[in-house]
Every structure is written in C-alpha cells, then in structure tokens.
Amino acid sequence: MSEQPAQQAAKPFLYVVVCAAGIARDVGRLIAAAQERGWEVGVVATPQGLGFIDAAAVEAQTGYPIRSAWRVPGEPRPLPDPDAIAVVPATFNTVNKWAAGISDTLALGILCESYGFGIPTAVLPYVNSAQAAHPAYAESLLRLREMGILVGSYEPHPAKAVGGAEQFRWEEALELLDPLR
Numbered sequence: 001m002s003e004q005p006a007q008q009a010a011k012p013f014l015y016v017v018v019c020a021a022g023i024a025r026d027v028g029r030l031i032a033a034a035q036e037r038g039w040e041v042g043v044v045a046t047p048q049g050l051g052f053i054d055a056a057a058v059e060a061q062t063g064y065p066i067r068s069a070w071r072v073p074g075e076p077r078p079l080p081d082p083d084a085i086a087v088v089p090a091t092f093n094t095v096n097k098w099a100a101g102i103s104d105t106l107a108l109g110i111l112c113e114s115y116g117f118g119i120p121t122a123v124l125p126y127v128n129s130a131q132a133a134h135p136a137y138a139e140s141l142l143r144l145r146e147m148g149i150l151v152g153s154y155e156p157h158p159a160k161a162v163g164g165a166e167q168f169r170w171e172e173a174l175e176l177l178d179p180l181r
C-alpha cells in the first residue's frame with residue numbers, strides 16, 4: 001500500500017474482498033447495502049473469485065475497476081486507501097492462507113498488510129462442514145480473531161448438499177464494522 005493513492009473518496013471507503021465461493025455472484029447485495037449505509041465501495045477479487053462475479057455489473061455498481069492482480073511498478077493505484085475491509089465471501093483457502101501470512105494473491109497481500117496498518121476488517125467465511133473439519137481451519141479462525149478480525153456467525157453448511165445461501169447474511173459484515181467507524 002504505497003505510492004500514489006487514487007484520490008481519497010469523500011465518504012469512508014470500504015474494500016470488499018471477494019473469494020471464489022459460489023455465492024460470490026450475489027456480492028452486489030453487499031455493495032448495495034454498504035452504499036446505503038454511506039460507504040463508498042471498491043472490490044478486490046481473488047484471481048479465482050473473478051470468475052464467480054459479473055465484473056462489468058460490479059464495476060458499474062461501484063464506479064471503480066475491480067482489482068485482482070498486482071499493478072506494474074509505477075502504475076497509479078486505482079482505488080483509494082481503505083477505511084475498512086469486508087472479506088465476503090471468504091473461502092477456506094483464503095482464510096487459511098491469510099492466517100498463515102501467505103500473500104500470493106493481491107487480495108491476500110492487502111489483507112496481510114492491512115493488519116499492520118490497523119484497518120478494521122470483518123470476514124464472513126462461506127465453507128462446508130467437511131472443509132471446516134480440517135484442524136487448520138479452527139486454528140486459522142482463532143488466529144484471525146486474535147488479530148482483531150471480526151468473524152461472522154455463518155455456520156458451515158453440510159458438505160455435498162446445496163449451500164446455505166439463504167442463511168448467509170451479507171450485511172452482517174457491515175454490522176460488525178459499524179461500531180468501529
């Protein structure tokens with residue numbers, strides 16, 4: 001997070017980090033809810049997550065380009081600095097890598113560094129019970145909580161079943177972040 005920032009927005013700026021979970025296609029719901037609450041929103045998608053969203057629709061909704069890959073050195077940054085970050089939906093993969101300090105996607109690079117900057121961050125994982133059974137997952141959530149990351153309440157849905165999209169409360173990320181604004 002260095003070099004020239006894009007012009008800082010007048011409103012508080014929220015990064016929505018989108019991972020490659022099936023429900024990511026509905027991320028427009030979170031963007032709309034955040035905008036209603038007074039956030040300006042920019043989306044950072046993992047490279048895999050990019051394939052799960054309608055990029056043109058998201059860019060039209062936010063007014064900013066989606067970030068997914070690192071810039072070429074010297075290229076201006078397309079998004080203002082974040083005042084807060086919502087990682088929604090968060091995959092098993094990204095939760096574990098983030099907690100371990102792995103930074104092999106732009107999204108993870110931003111998340112790993114934002115801890116050092118003290119940027120308020122909420123995460124809503126969307127995983128199934130077989131993924132959640134892996135011992136690394138509980139350890140990762142524990143570490144994220146110890147880092148001050150606000151973790152959503154969605155319980156893993158049964159494996160090999162239709163996911164729990166109806167129970168997934170996108171706006172919980174905003175409710176978690178609100179007291180920190």
Ligand SMILES: Cc1cc2nc3c(=O)[nH]c(=O)nc-3n(C[C@H](O)[C@H](O)[C@H](O)COP(=O)(O)O)c2cc1C
Pocket residue numbers: 018019020021022023046047048049090091092093094095105126127128131
């Ligand atoms: C159709 C489809 C749906 C998926 N849904 C999920 C999911 O809900 N949760 C999850 O943790 N992984 C899910 N995955 C697996 C992730 O996409 C995969 O682990 C990917 O490497 C995650 O990349 P990311 O964390 O960089 O976004 C799904 C994969 C596919 C093909």
